[in-house]
Amino acid sequence: MSEPPAPGRASPPTDRVVRVLDFLARHPQERFGVSELARRVDLTKPTCLGIVTSLRDAGYLVRDPADKTYRLGPSLITLGHKAQESMRVSPAAREQLRRLSTRFGATAALSAVVDDRITLLDLVAPVGARPGVEVGQSYPFAPPVGLMFVLWDDEAVRDWLAMEPTVPLHPSRTDPDRLHRVIRRCRADGYLVERLTPGGRRLYSLMAGMSSTLPDELRALLGELVSDIGERVYLPDEKPGRKRHDISVISAPVFDHYGRQVMVASMHIGKALTDNEIRERAKALIGTADAVTAQLGGARPTSWPHTVGKGPDRDH
Known part of the structure; x- marks a missing residue:
């Protein structure tokens, strides 16, 4: 035997x-x-x-x-539905994504870090749209990919930054002051906005499904595409004269009953928006993330802003 x-x-x-x-x-x-x-x-x-x-x-x-x-x-x-349930993605959560997608004509999604990989848990796209990603698709979770999954917790940020980068980030091209500014602003606003950069357009498509150990040639290519960890993050006060901004994705956190982030709700944009359009979509996305948090029996951490939509430079 x-x-x-x-x-x-x-x-x-x-x-x-x-x-x-x-x-x-x-x-x-x-x-x-x-x-x-x-x-x-x-x-x-x-x-x-x-x-x-x-x-x-x-x-x-x-x-x-x-x-x-x-x-x-x-x-x-059946197996796929059971897998989603095990990840705490319920039909009610999908309904929240559907409402968001219908309102703005955009793809809405839930994702989480599963076994050290960013995994797409659910997705609702407009009728006839081809989102370019699929439920179950995953990506290596390490700098510069995954900031939206850690920036709400200081310890999580430190652990993430200590990981071996997915792509080589030269010290001269990484600005820690800007990263700290990004973290402060996103926490005040309650959401993160990524700009649609040439590097960002290709980064996820190149990395989809790959292991954390990328071939040297691909690591070098991605290193050229990505200048630093926070380069794709949109901060409205950085380009005050520009009327429209090319936006890739807007993300907001979902929390469990311990106040720990367990998912990210996101809206994939892929076009230019005004500041007001960005804020309108971000406010709706936060509402979706809060609804999913409530469905999980979760709660925002005590350090979370008490009033949604009242961060710096917001329309009150």
Whole structure:
């Protein structure tokens, strides 16, 4: 009798099943026969046939009886919903995202740090829109990516800054004074706004799904795209003469009953907005984040501003 795998040891048979499911998840609109699927995931045909047969029997795949091709099955829907529930994303939270998305014609999302990765937990996009990201997509969580998940807590900021950067950040290109100014302003306002920069446009698309250990070539490229940790953050007092600002995303924190941040509610903009338009969307987003916090039985930390929408430079 063979010994069971030691804790932490990879299981090659399981890895093969994961490869099949991951491949089909990347091609949700397509169907594949056993021969092609085996070739695409680098498995022998008998091994692939055994895997897809078991997955079909469990409802995780569907087999077309006419052309004998396979696609994702209905049991994965239930599994996905259960996974969302385990992350405390409820239908009520999704309804909050839907309202926000409908009001502004923008994609609204909830995300969290799961196992040291930023993971998209839920997303609602306008009808016909292609948001470019998918629920379950994840990114490495380390500077300069992830400021919105830590800036509400001093200890979390220190721990995050102590991580090995996802991309090389040269000391001469990192401004700690500006980062502190960003943190103070975001805490006063209750939200964070990221500008739509050339580097920001490519950063997340390049990093999506990658491990924390990026290839040296990609790390170097991303290092050129990102000048410092706070460079993409919009601060209204920095460019007072500009009437419109290219905005990427607006984010606000969701808290648990200990007053700890557990999620981020965000609205993906992708266009130029005036200061008033930014504030209008940010105020609505804070309302969404507060509603999700209440659904979790959570509460803002005691240091949180007592009046929503009354930060510096706000319209009262």
